[in-house]
Amino acid sequence: MGAPGKTAIYPLQILVNYWELKPQRLAAKLNLLLRNGITHIATFVPWQVAENDISHSLTKFLQMLADRKMSATLILSPEVGVHALYAGLPKDLAKNSEIQARNRDESPATVILPPRIFAMPTLHAKELTNRYHAFLTKLDGMIGELGRAQPELLESLQLVLTGSFFKYYRPASGSQLAAFRGQNGDRSNAAELAFRNELDHYANLREFAAGGLGIVPKAKENEPLFRAQFQQNAEELFRIRQSQQVRKRSLGVDVVQAELFTPEADPSLAYSNLFQLTGRGMPDFPAFDRMIAEAATRQAMVGEARAAPVLHWTGFGPFTRLTDSEKQYLILKSLLLLGSRGGGILLDEAEWFSLSNAFRKRVELFAETLLGRELELETKAFCLTGHLWSDGKVTDAVTKEASSLFWPELRLALDTQARLIASPEALVWEMEAKIVFIEPNVILTTEKWHKLIDWVESGRVLVFSKHQPMSSAVRADFDAAIRTRAKLDLNIGTRYFVYGAGEGKLVQFDPITVGAGATNAQVSSAWKQFVASMLSLARATPEMGVNDPRIDLVCLKRGLEAGSGRAGLFVFNGSRATVAAEIRFENEVTIADLSAVLSRASGASTAEAADDAAESNRFELETPPCGVLPISVTGLGESGLEKRDAGNLTGLTARAADEAAANELAGFQMGDDFSGVFK
Amino acid sequence: MDLGQDWDALHRTLYPRKKSKGSSQSNVVFIAHHADRVLRVVGDSDDLLFSTGAPVAEAMNAIGANRKTVAIDIAEMDRAIAQILKTDGGIYEQVLALRDELEPSRGVIPDWEEHFVFSAVRSWWGKLLPSSFGIYLHLEGSETLEASSILLIFRKGELQEFNEPDLSAVSQERRGDLGEVAKILRERHRVPVQGFAMNRADFDEWSDAGNVSATWKNLARALKQNRMSLHPFRFGVAALVGWRGIF
Numbered sequence: 001m002g003a004p005g006k007t008a009i010y011p012l013q014i015l016v017n018y019w020e021l022k023p024q025r026l027a028a029k030l031n032l033l034l035r036n037g038i039t040h041i042a043t044f045v046p047w048q049v050a051e052n053d054i055s056h057s058l059t060k061f062l063q064m065l066a067d068r069k070m071s072a073t074l075i076l077s078p079e080v081g082v083h084a085l086y087a088g089l090p091k092d093l094a095k096n097s098e099i100q101a102r103n104r105d106e107s108p109a110t111v112i113l114p115p116r117i118f119a120m121p122t123l124h125a126k127e128l129t130n131r132y133h134a135f136l137t138k139l140d141g142m143i144g145e146l147g148r149a150q151p152e153l154l155e156s157l158q159l160v161l162t163g164s165f166f167k168y169y170r171p172a173s174g175s176q177l178a179a180f181r182g183q184n185g186d187r188s189n190a191a192e193l194a195f196r197n198e199l200d201h202y203a204n205l206r207e208f209a210a211g212g213l214g215i216v217p218k219a220k221e222n223e224p225l226f227r228a229q230f231q232q233n234a235e236e237l238f239r240i241r242q243s244q245q246v247r248k249r250s251l252g253v254d255v256v257q258a259e260l261f262t263p264e265a266d267p268s269l270a271y272s273n274l275f276q277l278t279g280r281g282m283p284d285f286p287a288f289d290r291m292i293a294e295a296a297t298r299q300a301m302v303g304e305a306r307a308a309p310v311l312h313w314t315g316f317g318p319f320t321r322l323t324d325s326e327k328q329y330l331i332l333k334s335l336l337l338l339g340s341r342g343g344g345i346l347l348d349e350a351e352w353f354s355l356s357n358a359f360r361k362r363v364e365l366f367a368e369t370l371l372g373r374e375l376e377l378e379t380k381a382f383c384l385t386g387h388l389w390s391d392g393k394v395t396d397a398v399t400k401e402a403s404s405l406f407w408p409e410l411r412l413a414l415d416t417q418a419r420l421i422a423s424p425e426a427l428v429w430e431m432e433a434k435i436v437f438i439e440p441n442v443i444l445t446t447e448k449w450h451k452l453i454d455w456v457e458s459g460r461v462l463v464f465s466k467h468q469p470m471s472s473a474v475r476a477d478f479d480a481a482i483r484t485r486a487k488l489d490l491n492i493g494t495r496y497f498v499y500g501a502g503e504g505k506l507v508q509f510d511p512i513t514v515g516a517g518a519t520n521a522q523v524s525s526a527w528k529q530f531v532a533s534m535l536s537l538a539r540a541t542p543e544m545g546v547n548d549p550r551i552d553l554v555c556l557k558r559g560l561e562a563g564s565g566r567a568g569l570f571v572f573n574g575s576r577a578t579v580a581a582e583i584r585f586e587n588e589v590t591i592a593d594l595s596a597v598l599s600r601a602s603g604a605s606t607a608e609a610a611d612d613a614a615e616s617n618r619f620e621l622e623t624p625p626c627g628v629l630p631i632s633v634t635g636l637g638e639s640g641l642e643k644r645d646a647g648n649l650t651g652l653t654a655r656a657a658d659e660a661a662a663n664e665l666a667g668f669q670m671g672d673d674f675s676g677v678f679k
Numbered sequence: 680m681d682l683g684q685d686w687d688a689l690h691r692t693l694y695p696r697k698k699s700k701g702s703s704q705s706n707v708v709f710i711a712h713h714a715d716r717v718l719r720v721v722g723d724s725d726d727l728l729f730s731t732g733a734p735v736a737e738a739m740n741a742i743g744a745n746r747k748t749v750a751i752d753i754a755e756m757d758r759a760i761a762q763i764l765k766t767d768g769g770i771y772e773q774v775l776a777l778r779d780e781l782e783p784s785r786g787v788i789p790d791w792e793e794h795f796v797f798s799a800v801r802s803w804w805g806k807l808l809p810s811s812f813g814i815y816l817h818l819e820g821s822e823t824l825e826a827s828s829i830l831l832i833f834r835k836g837e838l839q840e841f842n843e844p845d846l847s848a849v850s851q852e853r854r855g856d857l858g859e860v861a862k863i864l865r866e867r868h869r870v871p872v873q874g875f876a877m878n879r880a881d882f883d884e885w886s887d888a889g890n891v892s893a894t895w896k897n898l899a900r901a902l903k904q905n906r907m908s909l910h911p912f913r914f915g916v917a918a919l920v921g922w923r924g925i926f
Contacts, residue, residue, distance in 0.1 A: 020688065110764065173754075177731065278791065279707065315687055321703075350696070626701075626702060
C-alpha cells in the first residue's frame with residue numbers, strides 16, 4: 001500500500017465517466033476498451049451524481065470492472081471540466097450566491113466551459129466543506145463495504161484527490177498576458193474571515209513577537225505577503241482534510257494526490273472561449289500550448305509528498321475543435337512534460353479513439369517509457385514563492401514599483417527546467433537541483449529557514465533579498481550566523497554578499513529599484529546579469545539553446561540517477577510554418593533518432609549506436625508545423641560538464657603556453673600556428 | 680420519470696467530431712482589449728501574436744482587410760458574463776443570451792449556426808408544437824460510425840432533458856420496433872414523443888451543413904425516399920419538415 005502522493009499515476013489515463021452511460025452501454029463500452037487493450041480507465045465521481053446515486057451506479061460500475069479484471073482511477077475532488085452541470089457540484093450549493101468565491105477584483109470566479117458557464121463556490125464555506133466531507137465519508141464507506149466482500153476490487157482502484165478550484169480563483173482580465181500574473185485567491189466573506197483568523201494566529205506566535213526585527217503580521221503593508229501565504233496554506237489544509245475522509249473504512253485502497261490542470265477552463269482562456277462559443281471562432285491553440293509549460297513548471301505539495309501534475313483535455317471543450325495535428329501536438333507535449341514529472345494526461349475516450357492508430361501506438365510507447373522513469377524532466381533551479389498560483393510580484397508601498405522577480409528570468413533562462421514551488425519540502429525530491437531563489441513574497445519562518453539551510457548545506461546555493469520578509473526569530477538567527485562568517489562583497493550591477501553554509505553558499509542581494517539612479521532598462525539588464533551569474537555560480541546553466549523562438553526544446557534526461565549523460569530531446573514546433581532551426585549545445589554531443597533507440601530491446605545496443613554517430617555542438621533541424629522531433633542525445637549532464645571543464649582548461653593551458661613563448665622566444669607572435677611543425 | 684442531462688451524448692450526437700489536418704483556419708480574428716491595448720488575439724496567423732500589447736488600431740492594421748475582425752473590450756465581456764450567470768439552462772441558452780448581450784467595439788460577432796433541430800423548435804414551429812414534447816433521434820451506425828440514440832425533451836420551447844433512453848428493461852423485439860419505443864418513451868416521460876430514424880452519416884452531414892434551406896430539402900428528400908422515417912408517422916410533422924425546405 002502506498003502512502004498518499006507516493007504511488008505512481010499512469011501517465012496516460014483514458015476518461016470514461018460511468019455516470020454518463022446506461023449500464024448496458026457501459027458494459028459494451030468496457031468490452032470494447034478491453035478489446036482495444038485498455039485495462040485501466042479514469043472517471044470523475046461528481047459530488048451531485050454520487051449524492052443522488054439511488055441506482056447504485058458506482059457500485060455497479062466497480063463490479064463491472066472487477067468482472068473484467070480492469071482497474072480504475074476515481075477522481076473524487078470537485079474539479080472544473082467535468083461533463084456535468086456546475087462541474088458536478090450539488091445544484092443548491094452551486095446556485096447559492098452567498099457562498100460564491102470572489103476573485104481579487106471582487107467578482108465571481110467563473111468557468112467558461114460547457115455544459116454551463118458558472119461561478120465557482122468558495123472552498124472556505126463551512127456549509128460546503130462539511131457536506132463535501134460527508135460525501136467523501138459516504139463514498140469511503142461504500143468502497144470499504146465492497147472491499148470487504150471482494151478484497152481484489154480494492155487493489156484495482158486508485159482514488160485521486162486534487163487541489164480543486166483553488167488555482168482558478170483568478171480574474172480573466174489579469175490572466176491574459178501571463179496565465180498566473182498578479183494575485184490569485186478567494187476574497188469571499190468566508191475566505192476573509194479565515195484570513196483574519198490566520199493573521200491572529202501569526203500575531204500570537206512567539207517567532208513573530210512584537211519588538212523584534214522581523215515583519216509584523218498585522219501591519220497593513222505586510223497584508224499581501226500574509227494573504228499569499230494564507231491562500232497557500234488554505235489549499236494545503238483543504239487537501240489534508242479531504243484525504244482524512246478517505247481510507248477510514250476503505251483500508252488498503254490506493255490514494256494519490258494530484259494537481260489537475262484543465263487548460264480549457266483556465267481564466268487565461270476565458271475570453272477566447274467566450275468568442276469561440278458565441279461566434280464559432282477558432283480555439284486558442286497557442287494559449288493551450290503555453291499552459292502546458294505552466295503546469296509542468298509548478299510543483300504542488302501536500303505535506304511532504306508531491307502532488308502528481310495531471311493535465312485534462314476535455315471531451316467537449318474548445319480542445320475538441322482543434323485539428324488532429326494540433327491535438328496530437330498538445331497530447332504529446334503534455335504527456336512528455338507532465339509524465340516526466342510523475343504525472344500524466346487525462347483524455348476523453350472518444351477523443352483518444354478519434355486519433356490515428358500509429359499516433360496512439362507512439363503515445364503508448366512514450367507512456368510506458370515515462371512510467372518506467374526512463375525519461376525525467378530535470379530541475380536545475382527552484383524558485384520558492386509565497387503562493388503557487390500567483391506570481392511573486394509584490395508592489396513597494398512607497399515607490400509603487402514592483403520588486404524584482406526571479407521566476408520570469410528563470411523561465412527565460414532554463415525554460416521547463418526551472419521549478420516554481422511554494423513549500424521547501426519540494427526541494428528534497430530533486431537531488432539534481434543546484435540552486436533555490438526566494439521570491440520577495442515569501443515570509444521566512446524558522447521551520448522554512450531550517451529546511452532551506454539543510455538543503456543548501458549539501459553543496460547548493462540559496463539566493464534571497466536583503467529585504468526578505470522574515471520572522472523575528474529567523475532575522476535574529478541569520479544575523480547571529482553571518483557575524484561569525486567570512487563574506488564576499490560583489491557587485492555586478494546588483495550588489496550581493498556570498499556567505500559559506502556547510503558545503504553550500506548563501507547569497508544575499510541588495511535589490512536595485514527603478515528611480516534610485518537607475519532606469520527600467522538598466523535594472524532589467526542588471527537583473528538578467530545577476531540571475532545568470534547565480535546560475536553559473538551553482539553550475540545550473542542551460543545545456544542547450546535554439547536560435548528560433550518558435551521552437552520549444554524539452555530535454556528529458558534518461559537514467560538521470562545513473563548520471564549517464566543521455567537524454568531524450570524533443571523539438572516542438574507549435575507554429576503554422578515549417579521551421580529550420582539550429583540547436584546549440586554547450587559541449588559536443590552525439591544525436592540519434594529517439595524512437596528507434598527506445599524501441600531497441602537492449603541498452604547495450606543503444607550505446608553502441610550512439611558511439612557510431614559523429615560528435616558536434618550544433619545541429620540544424622527542420623521541424624514541420626505542429627511537429628515534434630524526438631532525438632536521443634548523448635554527452636550531456638556530468639560528462640558534458642567534464643568535457644566543458646576540460647575544454648576550458650585546454651584553452652587556458654594553450655593561452656599560458658602562448659604567453660610564455662611570446663616572452664621567451666624572440667620573433668614569436670601570438671596566433672602563429674605551429675601545429676604543422678610537429679607533423 | 681426524470682431523463683436527466685447527458686451533455687456528452689448531446690454534444691457527440693449533434694456536433695460530431697470532424698477529422699482535419701494541419702492548423703486551424705478561420706477568416707475571423709478575435710481581439711480582446713482593455714481600453715486601447717490589445718491583450719489577446721486569436722486568429723490563424725502566427726504574426727498576430729506580436730500584436731499583443733499594441734494599440735487596437737495597430738493590431739487591426741496588422742490583421743489587414745482580408746480577414747474580418749471582432750474586437751471586444753474585456754470590461755464588456757466581464758459585464759456580459761456577470762449577466763448570463765443569472766440565466767437558467769445550459770450552455771446553449773447562455774450562448775444565445777451572450778450573443779444578445781455582447782457589444783463588440785469593432786466588427787460584429789459572426790452568425791452562429793445553431794443546430795437545425797434547435798433552430799426549427801425555436802422557429803414558427805413553436806406556435807404549432809405542444810408546450811412539452813420529446814424528439815427521439817435513432818441514428819443507425821455503419822462500419823465507421825457508431826450507432827446512437829438520444830431523446831430530447833423540450834418544455835416551453837427550452838431543451839430541459841436529454842439523454843440516451845434506458846431501454847434495457849424492454850424486450851429485444853419491442854426495442855426493434857421504433858413505434859413501440861416512441862410509445863414507451865411517451866408513457867415513461869409523460870410527453871408526446873416523435874421518433875426520427877435515419878442513417879448516422881446523413882444526420883452528421885446535415886448537422887455539419889447547419890440550419891440552411893438545403894438541409895431541410897435533404898431531410899424532405901430523405902423522408903420521401905424512406906432514408907428517414909417517422910415513428911409514429913404523423914402527417915403534420917412530415918408536412919412541417921417539407922415546409923421548412925421550401926421556406
